[in-house]
Each structure stands twice: as structure tokens, then as C-alpha cells.
Amino acid sequence: MTFFDRAKEFESFDFEGYFNRITDNDVRLAIEKDRPGIFDFLTLISPRAENHIEEMAQKAREMTLRHFGRIIQLFAPLYISDFCTNRCTYCGFNTRNRLERKKLSAREIDTQARIIKKSGIRHILVLTGEDPVNSPVSYLEEAVGILSKHFASTGLEVYPVDEQDYRRLVQAGADSLTVYQEVYDRRIYQNVHPGGRKADFQYRLSTPERACRAGFRSVNIGALFGLAPVRKEAFFTGLHAGYLQTEYPSVEISVSLPRMRKAAGCAAPDHPLDDRTLVQFMTALRLFLPKAGITVSTREPAFLRDRLVHLGATRLSAGSKTEVGGYAEQDKSETPQFEITDKRSVDEVEEMIRQNGYQPVFKDWEPLQVSP
């Protein structure tokens, strides 16, 4: 059974009816369980469970310490191309946005890598828009080859490709893939992806499975909160991550809970996710999937990221730039994909982690070939 089939089982599920029947006792029982099931998870993300966030947070902290210790892994994103043929209504890179597009040359990628490396970062995440003509797989392969010489881990957050192409990218040195479904609600998915290759809901939904089969060491998934009713989106995120953990036990599965941020030419979120509910979802995910990594990006404000360190986060981005070539001084005028909120430097994030009693980790993975 694919995840597409698994998700279909819940397509007409009465979420509101289920939420309305949940009692405080149901929530307490779900928190106490050693191995909560999918309906316990649904209970933990319900409006009723908002009364129990402190208990959930305490257990999430215990579970995170048990499975991950006091360690927070740091990484930085590197945007190498903002060419895009898609029309995602929430993104500043969408093809209808009039902006001067840019793609880094091999030399420029190398320059950016050297600048980022000076900050201490050893895990890099490469991002592009979706444009297989301007940024073909061969270009991604070349970028991965360059970056693998500088970094211990090279992750990708690029447009979905077939399994065979993922194998090429793994062969080139990429070890992790991030791919957000953006929206699990099929109807809303079609509305916010009115054109381009990304309009194919099923192809995108099956991307993490192709990546797991292709040999990535780790796969990171999530929904972009703000586009669809948040509790249903959180439910499908957990369902998806749980499915991948079961089907691909040798792959490290992580989740992120990104929230929509202001972006050039884009509307405000229809379904905003407030801080308290974000904390509820993160702690619920930790209780449901104790071994899943949880990534928190600089989309989130500093005060909240500081708090999330104690509540289940295992990976933070730091010193991020979301424009192509953003790490070099001369490129400061480029348009970012979205506005970052936590603008602290890598040193400042490192210091915050230490002050919270955790250890920042720049490298937790040893590749076969890395230059000194």
C-alpha cells in the first residue's frame, strides 16, 4: 500500500465529529501511552488537548532527551537558483512574479560554500525552484559534487524527480532530501498549485517514497501551515511520517512544521497557525513519533526557537539567507523566497543552544569523501 492509498482512507473521515467527542480523560490516556497510535495522535492535536499542553511538553522533553540527548544539529540553506515554472500562490519565486531570476555558476556555488563554511556550518541544504530546463538534474549533480567537497552533509530541497534521478543525486554525494507536501488537502492543493508540474498532487505525495527507495540516508517531510485547516494538516503530516518510518525503517525520517511567511506578491495565510498550537503539534508529534527528527527553520522567531529547543526540536537552521547567492555581500539586492524571522548569526544561535543547556552539533555524519 502506498501512502497515497493510506491517506485516501482518511479522505472522508469526520475530523470535527471526532474532535467533538474527545474528553480530557482521553487526552490524559493518550499522553500516558508508551506507544500512542494514530487516533491517540489525533487526540493530542485536538482542540481539547490545548488544556494539556504543559503535560504534553513535559513528556515531549523526556522523550527527546531519551532518544536524542541534549543535542541540536545545525545547518544552513543555500539557494542556488530561483528559476521556477510553477505558480504556487504562496511563494515569492512563482513564475508570475516579475523578478530577475538568477542561477549560480559552479564558481559562485564554490564561493558561497566557502563563506558558509567559515561560519562553522558543516551541513548544507541546497534549494532551487522547479525548472528542469534552467536547473536540470545534471546541474544539481554538479552542485552536489562541489558542495560535498566542503560539507560533511549535503541535503537537497529541490523539485521532485523520478527515482532514477534521485539515485544519480545520491551517487553525486547528496545524503538527505527535504520535500514538503505543502498541503495534504487535495482540493486546496489544486487551488494553490494552479499550474506547472507541481499541480500533480499524487506525484508530489509519492516523492518521499521514491527518495527512500533511491538510497537517501534521511528524508524530511511536512506541510506548509497556513494554506489549509491546521489540525487536519498536522494529522496527515504525522500519518505520513509514521507510514515512512514503518515502510522504510533504514531511512531516518524527520518532520518540519513550517508556517507561511510574508513573501513578495503573495497573500496572507487563510489558516494561520498560532504559536501555542504550533507547540501543541510539535509535542504531539514527539509523543507519537519519538524517534523522528524535528527541524525548525529561521522562519520562526528567535524567542520561539529558543523554547522549541526544549520541546522536541533536534535540528535548527542558522544564519540563513533565502535569496540566491545571499551569503555574498554583493548579492544583497536579490529577492528572497520568503522573509526570515530569526536573523541571528550562526555564533549567536550556537550560544543560545549552549545557554539552554544543549550542545550544538555541526557534524553528526561522516561521508566517504570530504576535503580537510
Ligand code: SF4
Ligand atoms: S514553492 Fe517552489 S515550486 Fe512553488 S513557486 Fe516557490 S520555488 Fe517554485
